Amino acid sequence: MQVITSPQAMTAWSLEQWAAGRRVGFVPTMGYLHQGHASLVDLAGNHADQVVVSIYVNPLQFGPDEDLDRYPRDTQGDLATCERHGAAVVFMPSTLYPPGFGTSVSVPGLSQGLCGANRPGHFEGVATVVARLFGIVRPHMAVFGEKDFQQLAIIQRMTEDLALGVEIVPGPLVRDADGLALSSRNRYLGPDQRRRALSLSRALRAMRASKLPQVAALRQLGLDLLEVDELDYLEVVCARSLEPLEHLDRPARAVLAARVGSTRLIDGMALEPRP
Amino acid sequence: MQVITSPQAMTAWSLEQWAAGRRVGFVPTMGYLHQGHASLVDLAGNHADQVVVSIYVNPLQFGPDEDLDRYPRDTQGDLATCERHGAAVVFMPSTLYPPGFGTSVSVPGLSQGLCGANRPGHFEGVATVVARLFGIVRPHMAVFGEKDFQQLAIIQRMTEDLALGVEIVPGPLVRDADGLALSSRNRYLGPDQRRRALSLSRALRAMRASKLPQVAALRQLGLDLLEVDELDYLEVVCARSLEPLEHLDRPARAVLAARVGSTRLIDGMALEPRP
Numbered sequence: 001m002q003v004i005t006s007p008q009a010m011t012a013w014s015l016e017q018w019a020a021g022r023r024v025g026f027v028p029t030m031g032y033l034h035q036g037h038a039s040l041v042d043l044a045g046n047h048a049d050q051v052v053v054s055i056y057v058n059p060l061q062f063g064p065d066e067d068l069d070r071y072p073r074d075t076q077g078d079l080a081t082c083e084r085h086g087a088a089v090v091f092m093p094s095t096l097y098p099p100g101f102g103t104s105v106s107v108p109g110l111s112q113g114l115c116g117a118n119r120p121g122h123f124e125g126v127a128t129v130v131a132r133l134f135g136i137v138r139p140h141m142a143v144f145g146e147k148d149f150q151q152l153a154i155i156q157r158m159t160e161d162l163a164l165g166v167e168i169v170p171g172p173l174v175r176d177a178d179g180l181a182l183s184s185r186n187r188y189l190g191p192d193q194r195r196r197a198l199s200l201s202r203a204l205r206a207m208r209a210s211k212l213p214q215v216a217a218l219r220q221l222g223l224d225l226l227e228v229d230e231l232d233y234l235e236v237v238c239a240r241s242l243e244p245l246e247h248l249d250r251p252a253r254a255v256l257a258a259r260v261g262s263t264r265l266i267d268g269m270a271l272e273p274r275p
Numbered sequence: 276m277q278v279i280t281s282p283q284a285m286t287a288w289s290l291e292q293w294a295a296g297r298r299v300g301f302v303p304t305m306g307y308l309h310q311g312h313a314s315l316v317d318l319a320g321n322h323a324d325q326v327v328v329s330i331y332v333n334p335l336q337f338g339p340d341e342d343l344d345r346y347p348r349d350t351q352g353d354l355a356t357c358e359r360h361g362a363a364v365v366f367m368p369s370t371l372y373p374p375g376f377g378t379s380v381s382v383p384g385l386s387q388g389l390c391g392a393n394r395p396g397h398f399e400g401v402a403t404v405v406a407r408l409f410g411i412v413r414p415h416m417a418v419f420g421e422k423d424f425q426q427l428a429i430i431q432r433m434t435e436d437l438a439l440g441v442e443i444v445p446g447p448l449v450r451d452a453d454g455l456a457l458s459s460r461n462r463y464l465g466p467d468q469r470r471r472a473l474s475l476s477r478a479l480r481a482m483r484a485s486k487l488p489q490v491a492a493l494r495q496l497g498l499d500l501l502e503v504d505e506l507d508y509l510e511v512v513c514a515r516s517l518e519p520l521e522h523l524d525r526p527a528r529a530v531l532a533a534r535v536g537s538t539r540l541i542d543g544m545a546l547e548p549r550p
Contacts, residue, residue, distance in 0.1 A: 007438065100516075102384045103402075103436035109377045127378075135438025161378035163282065163410025241375075 026139035061125030232257035301414030336400030507532035
């Protein structure tokens with residue numbers, strides 16, 4: 001496994017793979033990799049000959065009051081995880097943006113609600129960094145986790161709209177044995193917080209298990225089960241457009257963001273249409 | 276020469292050129308081609324093995340009060356011009372954007388002043404269509420005219436920032452024998468308007484010929500020569516950052532936009548540093 005730190009060297013490596021007819025898969029991350037990330041690396045390996053994992057904590061996607069400075073890091077552990085899961089390259093730039101950087105990529109419609117409502121500028125930062133990373137890494141395909149469902153929808157939209165020619169493959173959400181969606185932020189949770197954090201997946205499972213076709217009732221069912229300190233949102237949205245639904249008449253997703261203590265957690269589950 | 280109308284077919288053609296080791300040059304246009312455009316096609320031919328010219332009147336870059344509907348078109352003339360200047364492909368999509376299109380690319384800093392001040396959203400529309408066209412056409416290099424100097428700076432910035440891997444080659448401004456910068460919009464000018472339109476290049480030439488190092492005095496010299504109906508701006512800016520200068524202490528450009536009748540004209544000239 002190779003560690004590449006310069007964007008130029010990264011592009012050169014990828015162009016060699018293209019020239020040799022090898023398919024390049026890509027998993028962009030902010031590091032502190034857990035089993036969820038590892039599953040994305042495995043998935044990329046199923047779709048590509050060579051997998052590149054990027055590790056870069058992107059300042060553009062953090063708000064002024066967010067946890068950029070205390071975002072956890074574990075370079076040695078991350079490299080070991082990538083190696084173990086068969087990555088060919090870890091791309092770990094010290095600075096990703098060139099001097100005078102001034103371009104912004106956004107998908108305003110899909111970025112408005114849900115996480116976008118509470119994190120102004122976040123998805124613009126995500127779309128911008130992913131566009132630049134696609135330019136540098138030149139992947140044939142890239143994997144994005146379904147946990148960040150709004151992010152996945154935004155990246156799919158941007159990739160099609162800008163004709164970037166990258167196949168976007170969604171990676172299923174991975175949970176701990178107790179049901180908690182894996183997240184680098186879970187480490188901030190104390191024992192009682194972790195217990196209450198389980199109410200997120202419990203609420204979503206109850207919503208999925210119920211036969212209720214009306215979103216208002218379904219949503220109330222979930223809300224009643226939550227034991228969080230602050231709810232950002234609990235919504236049932238169209239799985240394609242992310243528009244809020246009133247009836248479960250098409251493939252949908254229940255999506256949820258909440259704070260337990262000061263830790264912001266997100267979770268989500270697919271819901272089948274109900275007659 | 277081939278005319279391609281579908282984005283998918285355009286990308287497929289380009290990927291064949293890449294695979295064959297042929298360098299693809301690109302000249303994006305809105306059609307109604309004049310000798311200025313033709314010079315860009317020639318220039319692309321000097322830098323590439325195969326030249327693609329796109330013809331697409333991009334709604335995104337027209338404001339609600341601008342001339343999208345009356346923008347002139349001449350498909351047969353355009354195809355003849357492209358053929359005469361050795362284009363391999365004319366890419367002429369009927370619709371360029373996919374259903375549900377929702378992505379925007381912008382370079383806010385460089386888009387604020389000059390033409391951006393009077394045309395809100397214009398450069399966002401330009402950056403977005405060029406990003407998508409680059410995705411579809413996959414050129415190795417592309418030519419943008421220096422006449423639209425702010426546009427050129429924005430495209431250079433975007434291309435570097437998003438690591439698009441396209442070499443941007445500036446094409447010198449082309450003038451009629453009387454000095455008027457070539458533009459598709461010149462056809463709107465009546466005889467008296469055309470006479471007064473010549474004051475743009477006359478003012479710029481006087482500014483370039485003067486020895487004045489102070490921008491305020493230099494600018495006044497130009498203003499005194501203009502015979503236009505409405506001045507949008509006459510500025511002397513840094514040739515790299517587009518920031519307004521006070522002294523001509525670095526490579527600069529005098530840039531100018533004005534209306535003669537209802538026709539908006541732009542022009543510009545390089546100014547050398549003066550001690």
